[in-house]
Amino acid sequence: MxxxxxxxxxxxxxxxxxxxxxxxxxxxxxxxxxxxxxxxxxxxxxxxxxxxxxxxxxxxxxxxxxxxxxxxxxxxxxxxxxxxxxxxxxxxxxxxxxxxxxxxxxxxxxxxxxxxxxxxxxxxxxxxxxxxxxxxxxxxxxxxxxxxxxxxxxxxxxxxxGASYLSDIRVYPNLSTRSVTITASLAGAAQGTVAVSAASWNSELEHRAEVQEFALWSPDLSIEYPLGQDALLWSEASPNLYTLNISLKDERGEETDRHELSFGLREFKTDQDKFTINGERTFLRGKHDGLIFPLTAYAPTDVEEWLRILSISKSYGINHYRFHTCCPPEAAFTAADMLGIYMEPELPFWGTITEDGDERHNQAEQDYLVSEGYAILKAFGNHPSFVMMSLGNELWGSRTRIDSIQKAYKAFDNRHLYTQGSNNHQFAPAVLEHDDFFCGVRFSKNRLFRGSYAMCDAPLGHVQTDLPGTLKDYDDQIVPPDLQSGPNTSSETGGTVQIQYGTEAKTVQLGEADKEWIPEIPVISHEIGQYATYPDYAEIEKYKGSLKAGNFKIFRERLEEKGLGHLASKYFASSGQLAVACYKEELEAAFRSRRLAGFQLLDLQDFSGQGTALVGILDAFMDTKGLISPEEWRTFCSDAGDGKVREIQLCFGRGLQCPYRAVLV
Missing domain, CATH: 2.60.120.260 (Galactose-binding domain-like)
Structure with missing residues (x-):
């Protein structure tokens, strides 16, 4: 014990x-x-x-x-x-x-x-x-x-x-048999008995599984524990959780160790180009998270604070979190378990994966990154909210080596879906053999599936270049009509392009790209949005903790030096309304896209760094900026948008017709 x-x-x-x-x-x-x-x-x-x-x-x-x-x-x-x-x-x-x-x-x-x-x-x-x-x-x-x-x-x-105890306990849900496989290591004894019980704890529907005992004859425990055909399932809509009690007894029948952990019975998989949860298709309405907490400057480790944060996001229709080059503390997964949020941690890397013999190859760094992935899987893998993992952000380098890493992770822990990274090889991406899903912004230089592109290649994207409309989607970019009868064998010569590398810019050489390809796995649009607002200088007083908004003060001083200080609130309000309109345009295009499996916003909240990127409709504290209510935001960002799309003609008389595409629920 x-x-x-x-x-x-x-x-x-x-x-x-x-x-x-x-x-x-x-x-x-x-x-x-x-x-x-x-x-x-x-x-x-x-x-x-x-x-x-x-x-x-x-x-x-x-x-x-x-x-x-x-x-x-x-x-x-x-x-x-x-x-x-x-x-x-x-x-x-x-x-x-x-x-x-x-x-x-x-x-x-x-x-x-x-x-x-x-x-x-x-x-x-x-x-x-x-x-x-x-x-x-x-x-x-x-x-x-x-x-x-x-x-x-x-x-x-x-x-x-005590003298004998269990460690490294893992719970593998099996939806088809309504059971869980429990593995663990037994220390301090060669044999004993394990008693297992489970009961739902956060649902109005109560369910208990019968207590069962299993004899242990080796230090490696592996048992299948049935929950019953009426077992409750975990999902975004019904995040039902169980408390699993495991009691270890020695040969004399005396209890030497006891563990209590929470788990959910779920199956998060892919079905061709869609994600499924327990056999039902789901669309990922995601947001980026970079662990921004201005009052403490570190991520909270208490469940209550994460419940507050994730509940705010859920009120804006979010059901998915992608953690940019980081993994949150366990409290975040626990809160996501309770709320039904699909979590995607990411290895802490934003650079180039090389092979032995490559220029600037750093084997020690690569070994460290790989070990961090295994550590994340072991530490947090039991959480039902942990459904997917990424190998890093905007990686370059050896596709072979990247794929071998995720192949090893999949063999180690099959409870999650894996991707090579987020927006890898930006202008010349490819799906790798062991990718479960693809996250990016383009399939080739001109096949774009994001509404706006920032920093290096603007103006680009329909939100920047086209008039607002109700017909835009990304289906023809994901599966071009001229490729539906077979792959195009033509290739592009890339030349050089400027990319974002870390928090700076870098020029890279593009070799000859592979032939055009059609994804056969789910596609997520990466870091969509990034529509900035002017600072709200009233926010300065909120920074009473570790981090101070000295940048806001400098911006205010610059404005006042130009004699425009009296317009600050109008700049904030006007830029905010423009940002909301741009987000609406982009999100509606994503929901119209029948071949898109999800998106990841950058961001619902402000991003406090990289030049002060005030790209949120919420501030860095997850407080509203007063630009739009959760209820209004959910009119274009919610599960109601996960239905079928139909093109409709509205007639106003005298031959005037207005086509638009509607999402039917």
Missing amino acids: KTKISLEGEWKLQLDERKQGLSLPFMDSMTLPGTTSHARKGPKNETVLVDALTDEYWFEGYAWYSKEVEIPESLADKTCYLFLERTRQTKVWLNDQEIGTCNSLNTPHIYELTGLLRKGRQTITIRVDNTDYPTKGGHLTSKDTQTNWNGITGRMELQFF
Whole structure:
């Protein structure tokens, strides 16, 4: 049975910006979980950023944290692990003994202390390093989003286990048999008995599965547990969840371990060019998320805050989240389980995947990224909301190597759908052998399926170049009429193009593109929208936490210097109405497209970095800007738009006709 000692509270602190090593005695302290920035530690940052929010107490380097813990005699000899839910790169000491290091940016750091603890006072020292990562980390460490914070967030605890216990418990739902397969590793004993029970907990429809016992004869547990033909299913519309209780008993019948976890019975699959949930087709109405939290500058680890955030998105018709080069904490998946949101974490990479022998090949970085993927699958794979995973954002490089990585992930965990990445090989994309779905913005240079294109190649896209209308869709771009009878063998010579690379621009050489192709898997349009509004300067006062809106103040000063300060509110309101109109135009085109399987908005909320991209109808706090209500937004973004499309002629007399395409529900 697991016993926990919480490590939350006051810790001794020493900041070591130059990474010279610990110098005793400690001269400061702070409360953990938390970050040095949020605790206002270190010198105040006098630099004001224009292209992003400003971290008022920005710090990079080593931060040393130390705490004395009282270990009772009853726990001193038990199997013990130090658990740190979310942090940066860590090194741990127990008293004066070095324990090890861990560098996952997405998953908990876990250190085994078995046999090292003694009763009485023990000193735990943790060094957190937020420099020189194995990879740049995407939005996990970017100043554009949650910043490169230093600290430890979420649960911090010592976990003690009995003589025998279960670990690495995974739950695989099987819709056809209305059962789950449970796998786990048994430690500390060669055999025993496992009792399993399950009961629904968040639905008006109550359901219980019978208690069953299974004999264990090896350290590797694998059992199939039937739920019954009347088992409740999990989906966006009915996010029914079960509590699974697993009790481990030794040969004498005494309970030695117990686990309680939540799961949902669901099957998220593809059917030709569509997604299905439990056999029913569904359309993904998604949004981008870069872990933007201005008050703390780090992602929350409590379920309540994620319920608030995801509920706001759901009120605007959103049923899907794509996390840009990051994976959220477990609380986000738990909240999504409860609300019926389809989640897609992404490896923290925005660059080029190379092979051995390629120029600038970095095997250590690639090994790290691959290991992060496995860690994400192991840590969060039981959540029914975790339905898909991406290998990164706008990747370039070896298609063969990218495909081999996702092939390995699919063999490791088949509960999710996988894609090579989001908008890979931007101007010359291709579907890879092991892609379950494709996410991008074009199939070739001229086959576009997004309404507007930003930064490098504007003006482009029907929202920018065409008059507003009611007939636009992307079906002929996804499956061109001249290709329906067979592939076009002609090819394009690409030349050079300018692409967005990270948060900057880069010129790349396009070789000769492959022949035109038709996707036979679901297609998601990538980062659609990006329609900016003028700043609302009344928002400045909301930045009372770690991040300050110095950029807003600079923009206001520039306006006032031009004698236009009195027009600020009108600029905000007018640009906001234009943005809403553009979003409506783009979303309606997506819903009209019978061959599109979903979209991912950028964004419902403001993106605080990359030049201050105020592209949301909500601000960075997920508060309304007053531009449009959730009810009105849902008139063009909801499950009501997932129906059939029919072209209709309206006649107004005297031969005047107005064609438009209607979505029928």
